Amino acid sequence: MTGLLQALAGIDPGPLFVISLLPYLAFLWWARQVDAFPKLALRGFGLTLVFVAVTIGAALIAQAHFGRQLADVDPLHGGAEAFLTLSNLLVVLGFSGVALARPMNKS
Structure with missing residues (x-):
């Protein structure tokens, strides 16, 4: 089991992240086609993509300016998470x- 975990730890998650966006974008496209889908909820799901973009930017700033991960820089982390809360x-x-x-x- 340790060997499997070490092998998984060596995988770059970047391509997996990009691939995971494809089904989400398909879901957003489908939701736009459904007239009964609540428009406010659709905006919330769309705002999740803004959260992703803000999180990536905040992570880059945290690394470049503070030499830390985003989770270790509370103001940036909190600001990014605010977009998730709003969505x-x-x-x-x-x-x-x-x-x-x-x-x-009433049956």
């Missing part, structure tokens, strides 16, 4: 708005 909030509000707008089934 999650928009998703929740978008779907909860749809749920509240539906008539309740």
Whole structure:
């Protein structure tokens, strides 16, 4: 098991990260095609891509200016995470708005 973990630790995650964006972009494309998909939630899912971009930029700044990982530079890390919080909030509000707008089934 240790050999497997060491082999996995040697893999550069960069290409995997780029590949993982493809299904997410396909999901966003599909969601835009569905008229019933809540627009506010769709904006939240789109804002997740902004979070990714901000996180990458903040990580580069943390490394270049502080010589540390992003998680070790609290102001940059908190600023990047704020975009994730905002995107999650928009998703929740978008779907909860749809749920509240539906008539309740009183059976």
